[in-house]
Amino acid sequence: MGHGHTHHHHAHPEHAVGGDLPTALDTSVPDSELSPADLSRRGFLRNAGLLGAGAAATVLATPGLAHANQNEDQDQNQDRRRTGGFQWLAGDHHIHTQHSSDGMYRVIDQARHARANGLDWMVVTDHGSEAHAKIGVEKVNPDIVATRAQLRDLLVYQGLEWNIPAAEHGTVFVSPGRNEVAVLKEFENAYDGTVVNANDPTPANEALAIAGIKFLGDAVRRRRVDAALFLANHPARRGVDSPHEIRGWRDADPSVAIGMEGAPGHQAAGIPKPEGAGGGRGYYEGSPSAASFPGYPLESYRTWGGFDWMTSTVGGLWDSLLAEGKAWWISANSDSHVNYLDTAMRGPNSDFAANGRYNDPVHGPLLTTAGDFWPGQYSRTHVGAESFDYRAVMAGLRAGRVWVDHGGLISGLDVRAREAGDRRPNSGTPLGGVLRVRRGTAVELTIDIDLATTPNWSQFVPVLARVDVIAGAVTGPVADGDTFTAPNTRVVKSFEVTRGSARASFTYSFGKVTEPFYVRLRGTDGNRGTPGLMGAGVDPFGPAMDVMGAADPWTDLWFYANPIWVLPQ
DSSP: OOTTOOOOOOOOOOOSOOSSOOGGGOTTSOGGGSOHHHHHHHHHHHHTTOOSGGGGGSGGGOOSOOOOOOOTTSOTTSOTTEETTEEEEEEEEEEOOTTSTTOOOOHHHHHHHHHHTTOSEEEEOOBOOHHIIIIIHHHHHHHHHHHHHHOTTSEEEEEEEEEOTTSOEEEEEEOSSTTHHHHHHHHHHHHOTTTTTOOSOOHHHHHHHHHHHHHHHHHHHTTSSSOEEEEEESTTSSSOSOHHHHHHHHHHOTTTEEEEEEEOSOGGGGSOTTTSOOSOGGGOOOOOOTTSOTTSOGGGGSOBTTBOHHHHSTTSHHHHHHHHTOOOEEEEOOOBSSBTTOOEEOOTTOOHHHHSSOOOOEEOOOOSSOOBOOTTTSEEEEEEESSSSHHHHHHHHHHTOEEEEETTOEEEEEEEEEETTOOOTTOSBOTTOEEEEOTTOEEEEEEEEEEOOSOOTTSSOOOOOEEEEEEEEOOOOOSSTTOOOOTTOEEEEEEEOOTTOSEEEEEEEEEEOOSOEEEEEEEEOSSSOBOOTTOTTTOTTBOOBOOTTOOOGGGSOEEEEEEEEEEEO
């Protein structure tokens, strides 16, 4: 994936909120003390209902004009694998090993398969537990360090799967360094819901989750680690991640709490019997419990085209966050524990409770009922990074320069919001960014897709059939933290993809813009679809709910991209 070159002097949009609040948004500064430009901006935001304390934690507080247009003088042949000025590095942030109580594989086993399947980075996320907190988090580290030395073209992070107090699971990982084990161990012992018996949905436990995220941010600020990230895993599976909790995590520290799995792992679980387990994709097979958020519909407990309901529903929970201007990104991962059609079993005489790990796996029976794929075999998270290194991947994730796909549906994607007519190389605003323009400026979205040309793991070349442009108004902070709808969001354009080409390009014009909005993208092979949960007028051809026991993941492929905001001033 073009690891050999660094990338510099790229002016990309800022979107993580940090530093001082811009003067126009700081209501402690009276109108009389503002410059004419700040006064004009404040008036616009006030009239739009977007001025107030909540705006400080959204893209509305982002300073500067978000044009990524200073790459045009750079040598475009510096790295042929770059797209839009970035190295797009594929990865997976949710992978288990023999150090998980329900895992089996060595770190090197997962890493070799990840690299063979085209991944550039991966995160080891063994389950938080008393055994892991006591000895596992330390025991896995030498295996990770050895794998880093053996596979130098793969970035291997150490993390853990956090039992979020009062909620579901989440990926937590840190940048490599001398304190990576110490920070993770301290975090797990103090803030893991299972370790400290804080799984019940109580206000005190919700506050503990917030404190855990703040602990990670403090570890970065104190320079114990260079970076730390948290993403919620399989967020709708049990219905226990309430909307206000998600908002609380994000607002606790947006530099740490950056998003959620848009698509869960365990995608092989839906393969029908007798060839597969005959369950639900992602093991989304349950129903509401006493701990579930009561407002979620029954449909939220199933996947839709393999994706979580929070992401797949146009005008749903993810869109409600984006409509506030909250940077909240999606990913797609394997959640690999025990993998479909492998021939392995845990080593004999294992004692996980005593050793914090199982003995190395040995040859075993064919695993036809396993629900997981190897890392990169089916799900991938593509990150636009400045270079091939640990910091750059984490920075790209934090920036939201991310698109995800299943089954190798496409091989490359470059999406830009631009002033109309601007076609300079690498100009415009990429995924995760904020385009600020004068009111009345004509804006358009350019979409360039590298189509699949080689077979995927299932030995067919995927065919992209349609691309949907989804847009919604930025309405500012919500009054009710448990809001999970965005009534102004809908599919605004669908493009049919012509077969027989290696590349597809589209342009969508928003015309002259006067109000703030965001735009995001998805695409499909077109094999399954139905009007979305919010109605055909919102989403005429959305993903269909996956059927328990009859959900072959290879016959229903989608890609999703993170949003871009457009803020006229």
